[in-house]
Amino acid sequence: VKDANGESIIGASVLVKGTTNGSITGLDGDFSLRNVKKGDIIVVSYVGYQSQEIAWTGGPLNIVLKEDAEVLDEVVVIGYGAVRKADMAGSVAVLDNKNFKDQPITQVADALQGRVSGVHVENSGVPGGSVKIRIRGANSISKSNDPLYVVDGIVRESGLDGINPEDIRSMQVLKDASSTAIYGSRGSNGVVLITTKSGKAGVREIMFDASVGVSNVYKRYDILGAYDYALALKEVKGIDFSNEEMQSYQNGTAGIDWQDEIFRTGITQNYKLALSNGSEKTQYYISANYMSQEGVVIESKNERYQAKANLSSQLTDWLHITADINASHGLTQQLERDSMIDIPSFRPLLPDMDLKITAGKDNPIWIALNYSPTMTMMAENGNYNTDTYNSIASNPVGILKLQSGETMTNVFNGRVDLRLDIMKGLTFTTTNGVDYYDGKSYSFSSKRVGTKSGMGNNDTYRLMLQSSNNLTYTGSWNDHHLTATAVYEVTSSETRTMGITGNNLLTEGVGWWNVGMASSRDANNGYEQWALMSGVTRVMYNYKDRYMLTGTFRADGSSRFAKKKWGYFPSIAAAWTLSNEDFMKDVSSVQDIKLRASYGIVGSQAISPYATMGLMSATAYNFGTNSNFTGYWANDIATPELT
Secondary structure, X not given: OEEOOOOEOOOOEEEEOOOOOEEEOOOOOOOOOOOOOOOOEEEEEOOXXXXXXXXXXXXXXXXXXXXXXXXXXXXXEOOOOEEEHHHOOOOEEEXXXXXXXXXXXXXXHHHHOOOOOOEEEEEOOOOOOOXXXXXXXXXXXXXXXOOEEEEOOEEOOOOOOOOOHHHEEEEEEEOOHHHHHHXXXXXOOOEEEEEEOOOEOOEOEEEEEEEEEEEOOOOOOOOOOHHHHHHHHHHHOOOOOOHHHHHHHHHOOOOOOHHHHHEOOEEEEEEEEEEEEEOOOEEEEEEEEEEEEEOOEOOOEEEEEEEEEEEEEEOOOOEEEEEEEEEEEEEEEOOOOHHHHOOHHHHHHOOOOOOOOOOOOOOHHHHHHHOOOOOOOEOOXXXXXXXXXXXXXXXXXXXXXXXOEEEEEEEEEEEEEEEEEEEOOEEEEEEEEEEEEEEEEEEEEOOOOOOOOEEEEEEEEEEEEEEEEEEEEEEEEOOEEEEEEEEEEEEEXXXXXXXXXXXXXXXXXXXXXXXXXXXXXXXXXXXXXXXXXXXXXEEEEEEOOOEEEEEEEEEEEEOOOOOOOEEEEEEEEEEEEHHHOHHHOOXXXXXXXXXXXXXXXXXXXXXXXXXXXXXXXEEEEOOOOOOOXXXXXXXXXXXXXXX
16 A cells, blocks of 8 residues: 555555454555455555545555545634634644444534543443533632533533534534633633534435444442352351251342342434435525433433424525524433532432432442342332341332432524625624523432432523624735634523422322422522623634644623623634645655644633622521521622632
């Protein structure tokens, strides 16, 4: 395998199409394959070159790979605009949907896992559970380290929830300070830019994809069975089991295999449908998705219903409009309640139970591994038995079945883009969007498992509105290329929360649906609102595709801060493409080499909207009597000078 200049390509991938029979080229570009039949298709690929497919006729092959110019001419979204990949001066990682479209992923975060350098994805493993994405590590000890998510120019406070991976065309991850500084006070943890699909002129596509997957625990723990455990109890604690009991433990007619009780085979179903078509002036894209995922732990399941529609039209020679909506409905049954725990006003309302599968003594899996296999599951009164020998925790199967939780989410995102072509090279685009989230969480605990029963209902409503107005000029003169951008952006967000809990239910028959059945009740609600006003300027200069210079300045005014509301975030980046220099033309082993340096200032506004004000909190007190009186105390220290 050689390139167009006759130089050997080392490390090219050679594969028999449709099989796993493959090889890698050696120092001389040579390779060998076994068990190849005449007519088999040989696929040869290498980074930066166009892949080739050759039918084997029975003799040796001499393959010449051509450079893929599209790799360098690829347009990359960088925030408030796009640029050729070869012209980028900052650090931006690009992930095309070709990298993951054939993979059995159920959520967008799975597409990033292990595919982008400097990006760490930590999945809780629970269907519909939390996902942590960290770009170049964590930046804060006590505040949010989540990156900023921007989908088609609109910031999503709801994160990656409700996005169908099939609808994604590409993802860009802004990593260094120069790239992220354009997002100012929200860019300190990195930025994930997502571009979704739209229709293509003259191309009709109908896509249906159905997949079914099976999940099992990869390896079970090797622990004592009922018979061996009974022997250990007799030896260590002197517990006397009858001969009949020992025989039943030995032949398997008695005893509990706790791993069999809590683990199961999980079934995942994913159905995706997409339709797209278009003329030269108008294009559309419509998609729908249903996903159901069962966890390998009993009573854990996640379902998602999603639909998306995109319409783009060139109304006149100077006016282009794009409308896009995305709606999703999710229903999650699990033990993890991050959606409630993340809301400060709900933390005191959570029932007296721990429903979070994490590393710790309250993890039902950990409890099951330590529970006695010599006991019986149920008591005569219908309650779940507890281990009298080796554990003080509740029955793990009872926890999973009766300490239940459910989360229902409705997410809606919509935007309208108007692009005006004012003159040659000068365009004005106004993007106006909405990010709506409504999450409802329910929890229930039973006396059949714990010491008391309880229930909880919680609701979170959030509405974010954003308007971005972008004026961009692009021009070229001989070897000089200039792109200048000015942006004015305003964002407003409102969050409303409400929750109620009850303890010691008169009857457990209605679960979490009737707080009136509770002997004691507590309620709380909350409200938050913040706004952000921003101005952005950016200039990108390119000379002969060799020297690139990018300068950015952003000013953010945030209502989250009491006095010093404005922050300023400059950045500069320079790059030198050595591979385009005359002295590199004869170096055939190097296709693209670029030296890059950048400097930028980023910030964070990831604090509560009223954190700098020193709010008062209600408390109860008495003067040596049995009567409580309501008072207030300074729960937070005011920090008006925080910037």
